[in-house]
Amino acid sequence: MQNIKNVYFLAFTVLSALLFGYTYTRPSYNWDLLLYTSAVVSFDESNPQVIHDRTYHIAQESMPAEAYKVLLTGKYEEDSYSNPEVFLSLRPLAKTRPLYISLLILLNKIGLNPVSGTVLLSSIGCFLFSLCCFLWLAKYYSGMQSFFLSLVIIYVGRFTTLAKMATPEALSAAAMLAAAFFIIEKRKFIPALLLFGGAVGLRYDNVVFPIIILIALLFFNRKESQITRTLVSIGIGALILEFIFILLIAADNPLQYFSSQLFLGAFAQSSAASGSNTYGNAINRFLMDLRLAPSRILIFIVPIIAYALLGKISKKPYLFYTFFWSTVVVLVVRIALFPSVEIRFYIFYLALICMLLLMELGNMIQAKSRFAVR
Numbered sequence: 001m002q003n004i005k006n007v008y009f010l011a012f013t014v015l016s017a018l019l020f021g022y023t024y025t026r027p028s029y030n031w032d033l034l035l036y037t038s039a040v041v042s043f044d045e046s047n048p049q050v051i052h053d054r055t056y057h058i059a060q061e062s063m064p065a066e067a068y069k070v071l072l073t074g075k076y077e078e079d080s081y082s083n084p085e086v087f088l089s090l091r092p093l094a095k096t097r098p099l100y101i102s103l104l105i106l107l108n109k110i111g112l113n114p115v116s117g118t119v120l121l122s123s124i125g126c127f128l129f130s131l132c133c134f135l136w137l138a139k140y141y142s143g144m145q146s147f148f149l150s151l152v153i154i155y156v157g158r159f160t161t162l163a164k165m166a167t168p169e170a171l172s173a174a175a176m177l178a179a180a181f182f183i184i185e186k187r188k189f190i191p192a193l194l195l196f197g198g199a200v201g202l203r204y205d206n207v208v209f210p211i212i213i214l215i216a217l218l219f220f221n222r223k224e225s226q227i228t229r230t231l232v233s234i235g236i237g238a239l240i241l242e243f244i245f246i247l248l249i250a251a252d253n254p255l256q257y258f259s260s261q262l263f264l265g266a267f268a269q270s271s272a273a274s275g276s277n278t279y280g281n282a283i284n285r286f287l288m289d290l291r292l293a294p295s296r297i298l299i300f301i302v303p304i305i306a307y308a309l310l311g312k313i314s315k316k317p318y319l320f321y322t323f324f325w326s327t328v329v330v331l332v333v334r335i336a337l338f339p340s341v342e343i344r345f346y347i348f349y350l351a352l353i354c355m356l357l358l359m360e361l362g363n364m365i366q367a368k369s370r371f372a373v374r
Helices: 002-024 032-041 048-062 065-070 075-082 084-088 091-095 098-109 114-137 143-156 169-186 189-202 204-220 229-250 254-261 263-273 278-292 295-310 319-337 343-373
Strands: none
Touching: 002 114, 002 143, 032 048, 032 084, 032 091, 032 098, 032 114, 048 084, 048 114, 075 084, 091 098, 091 229, 098 114, 098 189, 114 143, 114 169, 114 343, 143 343, 169 189, 169 204, 169 319, 169 343, 189 204, 189 229, 204 229, 204 319, 319 343
């Protein structure tokens, strides 16, 4: 049985490598690549005009003319192109992703320009996420079932789209999924904490997920997860200190910058721009995404229905339940705090919810099978 799973894992690894290797050759060239390219350029240059000009030059040399023209289309895009001060006003945002920028700088030092580097990191992140997805599902399903379920999650979760974009989301998703795996399956807190720390370094607002998860584990699953109050306190403290440190290096006025990213700032920006409701816009974008691709709903509906039909094996609130409901809470909190962000920022949480449901379903099937044999 294990040999068969290994064969499926090898086949899945090859297929994922080919799939995300292909996405690397078909980047989407979203505007964020300019922001991250400027952060890499500013590592060796301090003159705003030079940073601005070199950033756009690198972008122009690294993509087709049509794609480059799109980056200059729109009022803000035009203002950023013509005015270095407007363009560099977003530099604090790039600084809130210090680990991501460090990886881009490293790739640049070995000869890969930042435009290609952003897409490479996204493709690698999605590849690692897919492997972790298979390995975790394989603990509860056969090799063939894990193979197809992993492909479904990758497709429905839009990871093939995410892999083409300049964003730290793919790498942070892989890190947080691996952290969840270490806690639930291995009961190893230190590796999980290091991975959570890496996710926060990739994107500072990822701190919401590990803090809520650790607090939930402390209250509901302290014995099962084999963690202590002291360990959790140290972990939460370390994550909060990392978050504060990132804010301190990102902006001259950290509190003002952070508040501008929260819902109050988002409401103010939205009202000033169009008078529309930011939360309404976020919900409309989410519903539009579902209308354009209704198949994405199935990955959540099917395991939920199966879960309800099979029933619970135990009423004890163990780790799967805690992680499931904590992830739902994190999703709601993130939407509440950062309503203006795009749907791709929530892909990991939706995929994790789906995986937890599928794994709990597999766990219940295994338990019922063992009970039937007895």
